[in-house]
Amino acid sequence: MTGVRLTTNAYPHDQRLEAWRFALQRVSLELDGGDEDIYGDLVSFTSGQKIQFIRCTGTAQALTLDFRQEARCFWLVLLLEGRLTATSGDAVVEIGEGDMVYGGGDTRCRITAEGDFRLLIVKVPHSLPALKSRSQLPTQISDLIADTAVGRMMSSLLRTVADTILDISDDQIRPVELALPEMIAATLLDRAPAKALGGAAGGRAAILERVFQSIEMRLSDPNLNTHQIASEHNISPRYLQKLFEQHGESFGHYVKLRRLERCRLDLGSPLHAQRSISEILFQWGFNDSASFSRAFREQYGMSPREYRKSPESVGTSAEAPRRGRPEKARDVRLENREPASVLEGVLPGADALPALDDAARTRRHHFLPARPDTIHWGYFSRSLSPALEVRSGDYVTIETLTHHANDDAERMIEGDAGAEAVFHWTAEGKAVERRGAGPFDASALGRGPGEGFGVHICTGPIAVEGARPGDVIEVRILDMEARPSQNPRFAGRSFGSNVAAYWGFHYKDLLTEPKDREVITIYEMDDEPGRATAQAVYSYRWTPQTDPSGVVHDRYDYPGVPVDPETITRNFDVLRDVTIPVRPHFGVIALAPAHSELIDSVPPANFGGNIDNWRLGKGASCFLPVGVPGGLLSMGDPHASQGDSELCGTAIECSMTAVIQVILHPAKTSRKYIRGIDYPMIETPDEWVILGFSHPDYLKELGASAQSEVYKQSSIDAAMRDAFRKARRFLMTLRDFTEDEAISLLSVGVDFGISQVANGNWGVHAVIRKSLFSS
Known part of the structure; x- marks a missing residue:
């Protein structure tokens, strides 16, 4: 993870205002006004999936969130202490402790604290599959109150992040990386007007996203087939195949690539060092070691045994295998797709905790x-x-x-x-x-x-x-x-x-x-x-x-x-x-x-x-x-x-x-x-x-x-x-x-x-x- 840490108390009195203004600018925040008596404490880090967390504590002041020059994102502000007023255009939202205000990266928002405050800003890339395939970015700010079901879950989850932000590790943040995009997608889908879901094309996209999740949760079943998945979603096997064709992929090839990726992650994890290659390949639905080894070499350029001996070198290669959906699984719904470098290390919404054990990466995360x-x-x-x-x-x-x-x-x-x-x-x-x-x-x-x-x-x-x-x-x-x-x-x-x-x-x-x-x-x-x-x-x-x-x-x-x-x-x-x-x-x-x-x-x-x-x-x-x-x-x-x-x-x-x-x-x-x-x-x-x-x-x-x-x-x-x-x-x-x-x-x-x-x-x-x- 990468990030910054600054407190104005570390600077002479006459330098605090500029130091604070500069620290805010580093995380795309603008200070409106301010005086030399201002106090601020800022901690931020960016996770492996490029989710940015910014904890900000201070005296009364006004900040403007402006992420328009960055990659498309969803943002939210969780108020931990104090009271805030958020303004964007004609929209004005007042929130209390535990509540949230959110918007899209194209939405400039001014937040004003009349007294001491403590808050957490979270910026989530829209390129994450959990968001990209299932929701459009909001065009105006909205509030999410802590006494709603999803509000309670998100507030509790993010409050824990805020409280542990100085100590949290890459492994510890991975459950949040999984759960948060899923919660956001559910919130946006629940609140989106019907026309915003994209008509027939949006309906196909929603079905395909559910299909992706079903496949992820059944990769270990060697008998996984189109009839099984089609029946689960009340569609015909032929229609399922058409969905994949429109996605630039076949069902069978997609499943094979996902299984290979799961095997690769297990082979490179020290938590699986005691498991044999055969155990891992059978765990993920392959039926014999010979065909698995051939497919693995075709996809990653080396045998499973060679990869297990040097996973670090593979991870730094220009041809390193991607996490998430297979690179070849083209998303035809996007005319301007993100380049491969942006997708590097990104997990789909149904994945979880890539460094953890057994079927971890295909399973759901609950709170x-x-x-x-x-x-x-x-x-x-x-x-x-x-x-x-x-x-x-x-x-x-x-x-x-x-x-x-x-x-x-x-x-x-x-x-x-x-x-x-x-x-x-x-x-x-x-x-x-x-x-x-x-x-x-x-x-x-x-x-x-x-x-x-x-x-x-x-x-x-x-x-x-x-x-x-x-x-x-x-x-x-x-x-x-x-x-x-x-x-x-x-x-x-x-x-x-x-x-x-x-x-x-x-x-x-x-x-x-x-x-x-x-x-x-x-x-x-x-x-x-x-x-x-x-x-x-x-x-x-x-x-x-x-x-x-x-x-x-x-x-x-x-x-x-x-x-x-x-x-x-x-x-x-x-x-x-x-x-x-x-x-x-x-x-x-x-x-x-x-x-x-x-x-x-x-x-x-x-x-x-x-x-x-x-x-x-x-x-x-x-x-x-x-x-x-x-x-x-x-x-x-x-x-x-x-x-x-x-x-x-x-x-x-x-x-x-x-x-x-x-x-x-x-x-x-x-x-x-x-x-x-x-x-x-x-x-x-x-x-x-x-x-x-x-x-x-x-x-x-x-x-x-x-x-x-x-x-x-x-x-x-x-x-x-x-x-x-x-x-x-x-x-x-x-x-x-x-x-x-x-x-x-x-x-x-x-x-x-x-x-x-x-x-x-x-x-x-x-x-x-x-x-x-x-x-």
């Missing part, structure tokens, strides 16, 4: 925010309606909230619209009524609906198309970031809470008085790249808290109870000079149990759940056996850091946003160590982590009272034995070892550790290092 209608609190259930439906290989940017955010609402909830909505609780009721898997009428303990048997805020569930019992779902965690505070006092900073609670392993073994104390410690995370750390801010002892419904909580016994700051004493002299490495991970990744009741979110089991193993973070995969059709994946309980055992009952509980990829492995998958697994397993680039529990399938093992009995019958001995049995079976399957060989290796080369002693069903894990095996 799943945390809202009252997209979360379930404290339980799993096979009866939940999906919050999202995906196909195997799709990507999801997923927001997850910690149920501990009310330990310091000022830092972790205030100003955050999503968190405020989920945690909303007044005397009149809650936004999320059920919190836990216990009786809804609070008939057992009187603590509130759900009784607190189960505590985690889970985003989802996500249904996976085609998932059936016997299959395995792999959840790849591609990235994780702490959710920053939206309170202006703590803007851009991230916080989490650790509770030394009554359910902690330590609780009955305290030395100092009072021995029945529960202590909350608030941490702040510093996510500087390469050395992310956490430090304690303050701690306090739990005091009886009266919730908005009037119930008094003497202990930390019900999730989401707001802590009244006036009732606690903060101790800021805590853990001085102690710096904790941050290793973000999910505590909860679960599929729906094959069980008719609501299932408490606390005890983990064969379906996954509250695993609480810190290895389940960025770069790891979690494999889960499917118990019900669709799988119904839920994620939550995000942690900034945790040690093995989670001794005191919690980690640093911190809201997180992650990018994941969901892969469906059918029951007869060729990966034999996955086939038939009936327990959750973690895989990292260096290790397999086998998870054992005191009762691996407690819902079946412990009978009708399983959800209460599991808390009474856990032991490290039982968890260790389960981890041993699973690890033994894994090694015998993975390497065809005899039982004696597996047992010897488990003793001399495998590390067993305590995952957690906090979740009712205690856990032990076996860490099998891949370096043990020479091949």
